Amino acid sequence: MSExxxxxxxxxxxxxxxxxxxxxxxxxHVLRDxxxxxxxxxxxxxxxxxxxxxxxxxxxxxALEEHQKGQITVDGTVLSSDIKNIxxxxxxxxxxxxxxxxxxxxxxxxxxxxxxxWVRKTPRKEAExxxxxxxxxxxxxxxxxxxxxxxxGGQQQRVAIARSLCMRPRIMLFDEPTSALxxxxxxxxxxxxxxxxxEGMTMLCVTHEMGFARQVANRVIFxxxxxxxxxxxxxxxxxxxxxxxxxxxxxxxxxx
Amino acid sequence: MDNKxxxxxxxxxxxxxxxPATQSGIVKWMRDxxxxxxxxxxxxxxxxxFVIKIVTGAFPWFAxxxxxxxxxxxxxxxxxxKTGGCFAVLTERWHQLLFGFKYPDDQYWRPTLAFxxxxxxxxxxxxxxxxxxxxxxxxxxxxxAFWLIWGGTILIPxxxxxxxxxxxxxFTRLExxxxxxxxxxxxxxAAVIWALSGFVTSAASGVLALEAVPSRDxxxxxxxxxxxxxxxxxxxxxGILLALGRQSSMPIIKWICVVFIExxxxxxxxxxxxxxxxxxxxxxxxxTNFDLILRVIIMITMFSSAYIAEVIRGGLAALPTGQxxxxxxxxxxxxxxxxxxxxxxxxxxxxxxxxxxxxGLFKDTTLVSVISMFDLVGMIRGxxxxxxxxxxVYWELWLFAVFLFFVICYGISQYSQWLERQLHRGHH
Numbered sequence: 001m002s003e004x005x006x007x008x009x010x011x012x013x014x015x016x017x018x019x020x021x022x023x024x025x026x027x028x029h030v031l032r033d034x035x036x037x038x039x040x041x042x043x044x045x046x047x048x049x050x051x052x053x054x055x056x057x058x059x060x061x062x063a064l065e066e067h068q069k070g071q072i073t074v075d076g077t078v079l080s081s082d083i084k085n086i087x088x089x090x091x092x093x094x095x096x097x098x099x100x101x102x103x104x105x106x107x108x109x110x111x112x113x114x115x116x117x118w119v120r121k122t123p124r125k126e127a128e129x130x131x132x133x134x135x136x137x138x139x140x141x142x143x144x145x146x147x148x149x150x151x152x153g154g155q156q157q158r159v160a161i162a163r164s165l166c167m168r169p170r171i172m173l174f175d176e177p178t179s180a181l182x183x184x185x186x187x188x189x190x191x192x193x194x195x196x197x198x199e200g201m202t203m204l205c206v207t208h209e210m211g212f213a214r215q216v217a218n219r220v221i222f223x224x225x226x227x228x229x230x231x232x233x234x235x236x237x238x239x240x241x242x243x244x245x246x247x248x249x250x251x252x253x254x255x256x
Numbered sequence: 257m258d259n260k261x262x263x264x265x266x267x268x269x270x271x272x273x274x275x276p277a278t279q280s281g282i283v284k285w286m287r288d289x290x291x292x293x294x295x296x297x298x299x300x301x302x303x304x305x306f307v308i309k310i311v312t313g314a315f316p317w318f319a320x321x322x323x324x325x326x327x328x329x330x331x332x333x334x335x336x337x338k339t340g341g342c343f344a345v346l347t348e349r350w351h352q353l354l355f356g357f358k359y360p361d362d363q364y365w366r367p368t369l370a371f372x373x374x375x376x377x378x379x380x381x382x383x384x385x386x387x388x389x390x391x392x393x394x395x396x397x398x399x400x401a402f403w404l405i406w407g408g409t410i411l412i413p414x415x416x417x418x419x420x421x422x423x424x425x426x427f428t429r430l431e432x433x434x435x436x437x438x439x440x441x442x443x444x445x446a447a448v449i450w451a452l453s454g455f456v457t458s459a460a461s462g463v464l465a466l467e468a469v470p471s472r473d474x475x476x477x478x479x480x481x482x483x484x485x486x487x488x489x490x491x492x493x494x495g496i497l498l499a500l501g502r503q504s505s506m507p508i509i510k511w512i513c514v515v516f517i518e519x520x521x522x523x524x525x526x527x528x529x530x531x532x533x534x535x536x537x538x539x540x541x542x543x544t545n546f547d548l549i550l551r552v553i554i555m556i557t558m559f560s561s562a563y564i565a566e567v568i569r570g571g572l573a574a575l576p577t578g579q580x581x582x583x584x585x586x587x588x589x590x591x592x593x594x595x596x597x598x599x600x601x602x603x604x605x606x607x608x609x610x611x612x613x614x615x616g617l618f619k620d621t622t623l624v625s626v627i628s629m630f631d632l633v634g635m636i637r638g639x640x641x642x643x644x645x646x647x648x649v650y651w652e653l654w655l656f657a658v659f660l661f662f663v664i665c666y667g668i669s670q671y672s673q674w675l676e677r678q679l680h681r682g683h684h
Contacts, residue, residue: 097581
């Protein structure tokens with residue numbers, strides 16, 4: 001599988017650059033001196049115990065959380081507190097959440113066409129064609145006219161992925177996309193993500209699915225206490241972890 | 257253990273049978289609901305006794321009712337000591353009950369037409385299945401209704417409408433540059449048109465003019481309807497803005513909204529109405545004649561919009577933060593996220609509360625009778641019961657008032673329940 005991962009191209013072009021980023025929740029120092037460069041086409045898995053700041057880190061990238069120190073550059077745009085600037089970055093960066101966060105009052109198709117129509121000003125017909133294209137890609141075109149409440153968790157998460165893709169993002173962020181799913185449904189969502197990775201999408205993925213990390217990631221980042229403790233290629237990371245904290249973590253999640 | 261003991265296979269499937277008579281139909285229903293224990297049986301019998309008493313008592317009162325006569329004394333003559341209602345007061349004072357006692361007799365068709373058109377105007381708002389083009393009529397209706405009810409030249413509402421349109425056009429032209437500048441420009445544009453239109457209407461007061469009826473001549477149930485419809489339709493949008501303002505991250509806007517809501521909610525409506533009636537005049541420059549109905553509308557609208565704001569805030573608080581985050585992460589700006597994602601869901605949650613406020617507001621319009629406006633209650637209490645002909649006809653008049661309000665409020669309540677079912681997006 002790692003051979004397959006090797007084939008997926010990683011360009012030299014920088015997609016995300018984070019330098020000396022710090023974040024506090026009140027007095028609590030959640031993220032400490034984060035430095036991270038993500039090249040276009042990279043697939044990064046971020047792992048770590050809960051409370052280590054991994055979700056906060058990716059939420060800073062599309063400004064769902066505000067950072068207090070340091071700099072984040074996404075696609076050449078420096079993230080500032082200017083609303084226009086933030087909205088521009090958000091429309092380039094797709095995000096999937098643990099609890100899907102589909103809009104329950106809209107149909108699946110409307111969920112997918114809303115942002116293209118209102119943010120990108122795409123004509124409705126074209127937006128619907130794009131939406132159907134991506135719904136086919138995640139293998140649920142037949143559910144297009146249902147409401148999110150009528151779908152299973154796995155289907156909802158795949159719709160959420162399709163909804164993000166309809167904005168044609170250059171980067172995708174995944175915040176524990178499979179943590180709220182039954183074991184049976186995890187696979188269907190991971191398959192979709194693998195497919196996406198194979199197409200060369202730049203992905204940052206917070207997940208506990210180590211099989212997924214081995215299969216598609218070209219880099220695994222381990223975080224603890226708001227810091228990046230270790231990062232490496234997946235093979236090396238799993239077989240030859242360096243820090244004691246990483247070894248402990250891996251023994252706990254792979255031990256059973 | 258011998259296997260033969262537990263071995264079993266069914267040879268023949270059992271046909272379906274009707275349940276025993278005691279377990280179905282009316283017998284079961286009565287047993288479950290009326291006679292489930294000796295105490296409930298006793299209560300049932302007592303209740304039946306009272307129902308029979310009330311029906312047999314009230315029936316002759318309705319059946320023998322007198323519908324045509326000119327006074328209570330005449331009614332009693334016709335009845336000759338029999339039990340019977342004197343409903344003649346309703347027929348004889350019908351127009352007063354509906355339109356008040358000063359609205360010109362030959363102009364009753366105007367408010368009646370406005371009332372009928374109200375249903376046409378409101379229906380596309382209430383029923384999403386109707387063609388959206390009907391909303392154009394809804395937009396024009398307030399101006400048409402004003403012209404029909406108050407009369408005067410049609411130029412007044414037309415020019416007010418033109419002011420709104422000019423303001424809107426200026427707003428959309430400038431919106432791309434800055435929202436604040438566009439809003440200011442729009443308001444100034446509209447104000448200029450309205451200021452200029454004063455000269456036009458006084459010069460051409462005869463153009464398509466209906467007989468002008470001043471506000472103090474409005475009365476009866478028409479006044480309740482005017483106040484109810486105008487205040488509900490104004491307080492909903494204002495309430496939404498207040499609720500959003502209260503959540504705003506801009507401290508000044510937030511505090512203005514909080515202070516307004518908390519102040520208004522802490523004051524009885526009746527004091528606000530007295531303020532509208534008496535005190536407001538002190539603050540206005542001498543000689544200005546600020547229409548009383550307009551003053552009352554402002555007060556009731558302020559009052560109910562504060563309540564609606566709190567109801568909607570409850571709906572907003574019930575939305576998971578994930579909805580805001582999902583909208584943000586797709587790049588929707590604040591206005592889009594609020595309009596397309598947040599408000600539709602928050603309003604749906606708030607429907608029961610909003611309807612509660614709307615029904616309460618409609619009934620509270622009768623409070624204007626204490627500031628000597630002759631709405632339905634004011635008409636009954638004042639001119640009708642105080643007249644020599646009808647002094648003493650309480651039941652018939654008050655039951656009529658109860659009936660009118662009940663029909664409208666029950667209708668609103670039924671509509672809201674239907675709407676909730678319509679908007680239900682089932683979980684599988």
